[in-house]
Amino acid sequence: MASSAAxxxxxxxxxxxxxxxxxxxxxxxxxSRCCGDDDDGRPAMSLTVLLAQLPESHRAPEIDEIIRREAxxxxxxxxxxxxxxxxxxxxxPDFRGGEDFISRFMQQHASHAREAIAGLESRVAAVVLDxxxxxxxxxxxxxxxxxxxFFTSAASMLSLLLRLPALDKEVAVDFEEMGGAVDLPGLPxxxxxxxxxxxxxxxxxxxxLVYHGSRFMEAAGIIVNTVAELEPAxxxxxADGRCVPGRRVPxxxxxxxxxxxxxxxxxxxxxxxxxxxxPRASVVFLCxxxxxxxxPPQVLEIAAGLERSGHRFLWVLRGRPPAGSPYPxxxxxxxxxxxxxxxxxxxxxxxxxxxxxxxxxLAHAAVGGFVTHGGWNSTLESLWHGVPMAxxxxxxxxxxxxxxxVRDMGVAVEMEVDRKRGNLVEAAELERAVRCLMDEGxxxxxxREKAAAAKAACRNAVxxxxxxxxxxxxxxxxMAHMS
Ligand code: UPG
Numbered sequence: 001m002a003s004s005a006a007x008x009x010x011x012x013x014x015x016x017x018x019x020x021x022x023x024x025x026x027x028x029x030x031x032s033r034c035c036g037d038d039d040d041g042r043p044a045m046s047l048t049v050l051l052a053q054l055p056e057s058h059r060a061p062e063i064d065e066i067i068r069r070e071a072x073x074x075x076x077x078x079x080x081x082x083x084x085x086x087x088x089x090x091x092x093p094d095f096r097g098g099e100d101f102i103s104r105f106m107q108q109h110a111s112h113a114r115e116a117i118a119g120l121e122s123r124v125a126a127v128v129l130d131x132x133x134x135x136x137x138x139x140x141x142x143x144x145x146x147x148x149x150f151f152t153s154a155a156s157m158l159s160l161l162l163r164l165p166a167l168d169k170e171v172a173v174d175f176e177e178m179g180g181a182v183d184l185p186g187l188p189x190x191x192x193x194x195x196x197x198x199x200x201x202x203x204x205x206x207x208x209l210v211y212h213g214s215r216f217m218e219a220a221g222i223i224v225n226t227v228a229e230l231e232p233a234x235x236x237x238x239a240d241g242r243c244v245p246g247r248r249v250p251x252x253x254x255x256x257x258x259x260x261x262x263x264x265x266x267x268x269x270x271x272x273x274x275x276x277x278x279p280r281a282s283v284v285f286l287c288x289x290x291x292x293x294x295x296p297p298q299v300l301e302i303a304a305g306l307e308r309s310g311h312r313f314l315w316v317l318r319g320r321p322p323a324g325s326p327y328p329x330x331x332x333x334x335x336x337x338x339x340x341x342x343x344x345x346x347x348x349x350x351x352x353x354x355x356x357x358x359x360x361x362l363a364h365a366a367v368g369g370f371v372t373h374g375g376w377n378s379t380l381e382s383l384w385h386g387v388p389m390a391x392x393x394x395x396x397x398x399x400x401x402x403x404x405x406v407r408d409m410g411v412a413v414e415m416e417v418d419r420k421r422g423n424l425v426e427a428a429e430l431e432r433a434v435r436c437l438m439d440e441g442x443x444x445x446x447x448r449e450k451a452a453a454a455k456a457a458c459r460n461a462v463x464x465x466x467x468x469x470x471x472x473x474x475x476x477x478x479m480a481h482m483s
Contacts (some may be wrong), residue, residue: 005081007046007122008479010150011113013102013130014053014067015060016290017377018152021225022130023049023070024260025150029476030080032469044480045125046081050116052109053086060290060327062355069262087112098326098396099132099198099205103212107135114139125479128223134215146220146482148475153376155224155231155238155254156404157196157397159184161213162243164199168210176200185237188407193419196397217247220482223475225256225376228467229457230383230409253471257380257458261359269357271314272364274350278312281368284434285387287316287358288373292394293328295320298424299336305430307341311438312348314367316356330354362387369437369444371415371430374398374405383411386455388447390415390433394423410450413437 008029012022026047051067053059071084090112093104113136117124126146129136140147151158163184171178181189198205216222228235238249268276275283286302288294294302299317306313317336318328331353333342342351358378361367362385372378374391379401382389389412391402399419405412415433418424425433436443461468 005044005046005122006125006480007048007081007120008125009117009120009127010047010049011106011127011129011133011136012049012051012150013106013132014051014063016062016066017375018130018132019063020066020260021152021258021377022128022150024258025223025225025255025472026082026128027080027260028255028258028472029479030082032472032476045476046083046122048120048122048124049082049084050113051084051086052106052112053089054105055089055092057324058092058326062290085116087116097198097203097205099208102132103135103208106130106133110136110139114143117143117145125482126220131212131216134212134219137215137218141218146479147218149216149219149222149250151222151224153225153397154379154401154404155226155234155252156184156187156400156408157376158216158222158224158252159186159234159238159243160190160196160199160397160400161209162216162238162249164210164213166244168202174201184234185242186231186234187404190400190403194399194403196400197395217244217250219250221251221253221475221478223253223255225258225380226254227256227458227461228254228471229461230454231404253475254461255468255472255475256461257384257468259359259377259381259384264360269360271350271352271356272360275314275361275364275366278366280365282438283312283314283366284309284369284371284438285314285361285367286371287356287361287378288318288392288394289375289378291321291326291328292373293318293320293331295422296336300338301425301427302430303338303341304427305425305434306349307345308427308431309434309438311434312366313345313434314350314352314361316352316358318353369434371434371437374401376401379405380458383451383454384458386448386452388412388437388444388451390437392417392423392425409454411447411454413443413447 010022010026012019087109090108095101124145127140128148128150131149131151137147175192175195178192181191184190198209317331319331321327333351333353359381362381370382370387370389372389373394391405391412393399393402406414413436416429460466
């Protein structure tokens with residue numbers, strides 16, 4: 001029997017940094033219940049999640065668990081109707097670069113997505129596409145459905161992508177050769193040397209970003225995992241058309257921070273138990289996202305920097321990915337660390353060799369600073385808990401995030417990362433940055449104050465009358481009217 005509840009179709013890209021926030025946005029839409037209940041009490045909206053799964057060889061190890069957990073938790077919540085459909089498997093495109101691979105992989109699923117959506121029994125209110133899936137806007141257009149884009153990173157990155165089609169025509173050379181700065185309205189001039197990795201050189205990854213940036217303009221709206229109060233000037237510049245002069249930018253819905261929190265396990269994780277024994281705000285936490293790992297010489301530099309800093313630390317150290325996979329392995333700490341390091345730092349340092357419960361760690365009162373690759377989810381998690389950062393950007397848009405965190409928001413201290421030498425950070429520089437972050441000096445104090453203010457802004461945004469709640473309500477109401 002056809003359900004009377006309209007459904008919103010979500011099409012995520014299945015890596016944790018994209019899938020988790022998209023599912024959380026979907027659940028928050030259901031929770032907001034803005035469409036009101038049907039007369040018979042059934043929920044007014046359901047979610048249909050279409051999964052284009054990477055084969056096991058290319059799948060992040062944590063993905064199956066995330067999907068299993070989300071599917072289970074969705075069915076546990078009464079009134080929540082969340083259905084997962086796996087799209088038929090497609091051959092993998094050949095690998096020419098990350099953004100190119102993701103974009104083509106999702107493009108290959110277009111006809112499957114079309115069939116799946118057309119075959120749904122429920123009325124479809126809208127389709128929400130991960131921002132790497134803008135090729136699927138053809139599908140939503142052909143089916144006469146509103147297609148929204150879900151943007152998993154900062155408004156600063158969105159602004160750059162919206163501007164990129166025009167910049168591409170203005171700048172003939174590769175950005176890495178350009179020198180000077182790029183004007184992104186609402187931000188201080190961005191040194192060209194700090195632009196996102198795939199933007200630096202014109203090639204297939206770059207071409208896809210130009211493509212996505214131009215197709216964002218066709219979306220019914222862009223849902224952004226940020227907080228209006230964190231990036232006000234950039235968002236204002238997007239809204240008033242300064243990014244794309246002469247064109248009307250789709251409505252922007254800032255619904256962040258979209259973070260999903262699990263109930264803590266009955267028996268706390270080993271990292272959390274170790275933190276329990278440390279003084280308040282005394283530990284610097286180091287973790288580099290779902291794909292972060294370092295070559296052995298860089299591991300030695302980190303170890304030396306941490307040892308010399310004298311500060312307490314919790315370091316998530318991963319091993320290099322095996323051939324053909326982008327995901328780190330568990331680290332063999334004994335093999336990677338300098339001789340005697342663990343004994344010398346015993347009591348004040350912990351090295352964790354595998355996936356860590358990052359959110360629980362950042363929530364712990366003993367954590368006083370975060371050395372992060374600056375992935376946007378990690379950034380929001382840190383701000384949610386008011387933890388100041390020292391960004392160590394590695395790839396994707398992380399250099400731009402780091403610039404914004406240090407120069408615009410002031411919630412982070414700067415660490416010198418040698419981009420020309422594979423984002424190398426020397427021991428002395430890590431030591432300096434860790435001291436700056438954790439000591440009582442003015443720079444660290446300022447970052448702590450700004451991070452505390454950002455924490456308040458994040459929490460207010462998702463509180464009753466907050467900006468993100470209002471944006472979410474507006475979005476769901478709009479979708480309800482379209483269905
Ligand atoms: N995480 C853990 N434990 C670990 C490592 C990571 O829980 O040991 C979690 C972390 O809490 C976060 C997520 O994994 O929720 C990582 O997300 P993010 O910080 O966004 O990093 P990436 O996984 O690297 O995310 C990709 C891009 C990044 C971009 C992001 C969103 O690399 O640059 O900002 O997607 O678009």
